Amino acid sequence: xxxxLPADDEIVTEYLRIGLAFDxxxxxxxxxxxxDPALRAQVRDEGRPDPAVxxxxxxxxxxRLPGDLPADRAEFIGSHLRALECSARKFAGEDxxxxxxxxxxxDVDIAPQDPQVYRESHRQLADALGVADDPxxxxxxxxxxxxxxxxxxxxxxxxVTAFASALRDEVRKSxxxxxxxTVEFExxxxxxxxxxxxxxxxxxxxxxINTDVPQQLSALPHLVAHEAYPGHHTEHCRKEELLVGGxxxxxxxxxxxxxxxxxxxxxxxxxxxxxxxPDWPLWAETxxxxxxxxxxxxxxxxxxxxxAGLLAVRQDAALLLHDRGxxxxxxxxYLARWLLVGEDRARQMLRFLTSGLWRAYISTYVxxxxxxxxxxxxxxxxxxxxxxxxxxxxxxxxxxxxxxARLRAELAN
Numbered sequence: 001x002x003x004x005l006p007a008d009d010e011i012v013t014e015y016l017r018i019g020l021a022f023d024x025x026x027x028x029x030x031x032x033x034x035x036d037p038a039l040r041a042q043v044r045d046e047g048r049p050d051p052a053v054x055x056x057x058x059x060x061x062x063x064r065l066p067g068d069l070p071a072d073r074a075e076f077i078g079s080h081l082r083a084l085e086c087s088a089r090k091f092a093g094e095d096x097x098x099x100x101x102x103x104x105x106x107d108v109d110i111a112p113q114d115p116q117v118y119r120e121s122h123r124q125l126a127d128a129l130g131v132a133d134d135p136x137x138x139x140x141x142x143x144x145x146x147x148x149x150x151x152x153x154x155x156x157x158x159x160v161t162a163f164a165s166a167l168r169d170e171v172r173k174s175x176x177x178x179x180x181x182t183v184e185f186e187x188x189x190x191x192x193x194x195x196x197x198x199x200x201x202x203x204x205x206x207x208x209i210n211t212d213v214p215q216q217l218s219a220l221p222h223l224v225a226h227e228a229y230p231g232h233h234t235e236h237c238r239k240e241e242l243l244v245g246g247x248x249x250x251x252x253x254x255x256x257x258x259x260x261x262x263x264x265x266x267x268x269x270x271x272x273x274x275x276x277x278p279d280w281p282l283w284a285e286t287x288x289x290x291x292x293x294x295x296x297x298x299x300x301x302x303x304x305x306x307x308a309g310l311l312a313v314r315q316d317a318a319l320l321l322h323d324r325g326x327x328x329x330x331x332x333x334y335l336a337r338w339l340l341v342g343e344d345r346a347r348q349m350l351r352f353l354t355s356g357l358w359r360a361y362i363s364t365y366v367x368x369x370x371x372x373x374x375x376x377x378x379x380x381x382x383x384x385x386x387x388x389x390x391x392x393x394x395x396x397x398x399x400x401x402x403x404x405a406r407l408r409a410e411l412a413n
Contacts, residue, residue, distance in 0.1 A: 011067045012249040013039070015077050018058055018084060019253045021049045025091050026357055028256065034201035034240060035252030055088035076401045077250055079107055083258040098322035102360050106262040107404040108367040112319055113312040118338045121309030125340075128302035135337075142340045145303065149217045151293075156215055158291055160185050163221050166287055167229040170275050174391060175230060175398065178203045181237050183228045187211055192351040192358060195223045197232035199254070203240065205233040212348060217293065218300040221284045222272050230275050230398065231268035238398045251401060256357060259403050266368025267397045270376060274394040277387070313338045315366040318353050328354070372397065375407045 020043040022029040033040060062081040066074030086104035090096055102110050126133035131141040151159055164183060171177065181203035194213040198206040207227045209215070215223070225231055236254075243251040254260060276283045281297035281304075288295040317335050320326040326334075328350060335346040352358050376393050383389030396402065 014061050019255050024048045031256050032199040032254040051088045051091035055085050058085040079403050080258045087257055102363050105257040107259045112316050117309050124306035128306045139340045150214045163224040171229040183233050195227050197227045199236040203237045217295045225272035226268040231271035235398050242399055262364045262368040265364040266372035269369045312366050314362045318362050
């Protein structure tokens, strides 16, 4: 005879079924799933769903909330069902404006950045590099700086291992990680991203690092922190232990193009500072020194502070491409101009912005970094010990099922 689940379990199970069905529309939509494999097999056996039916299912399940779920869990699931309904409508061929698409997926509003911000960033970068602030001189100097700070291909594996070990040791001082957690790193190519965390469940991750994108001395510590400690891997471990272990079945699935992604990418982009603090370049300098590699921490800090103003360039490029009707060549020129990169690197970026699955995802990095940064700073603003207060807030990001709406509400109070 059939087993009738309590109402809250019915809602969670149906949410998982809807989410798992999206992987049959586009493989990779389910970024991670650590729940019952029988449910996944059942969904797979039902075959490719009709996207229009899937959109209605998401809307109907949203209407059933909260059921018997606590308010925070109902809010989490509800925000993700809105995102999934939009994705299903897109798969069904509905024409949805790009700004509305981003709002539905990630619960944020986006708008173009004032180009004056980019001009000021270029001026600061020229100062950091000690060159004249004219476009050609700055482009040549910045490209020369990046070439000079590329990690030799035959040393990349050693550097990844060293930073993963050093960051893991630092994170374990303040974060209770499972003893059995592990991260396996691999080097890949021909991907639209620079790094990717595949969470396998059971406190295990596989992290792929793409060699199509030259790895810089200043960027690699960020990448390892972002993907592993205390970024994606650490967050997955904490949530699997605390939330999934506490009966929150909705946390067994991680879906692309949902608010979950904006929160995760924002957390991961703040991960290095959370683990090491604002003086991370000096810390990285010592790690590289042990490897026999020279890293100029002071110049890296100055260059990093200058280029931080270019955060939104790729989001603006996505707006040009998907909202303003610019063609690929125009967007390539835009990326190359403001990010001071060559055409080949700009076209690599364009791959990400034109991917059917990833085209809106750039906003998770831009708006996620901004929102979570504001929230972390607000928590530390009036605290007797700002660093400790910021660390506690970062711990909440690791441990709680927070959403963009929840963070905005806390910022408003």
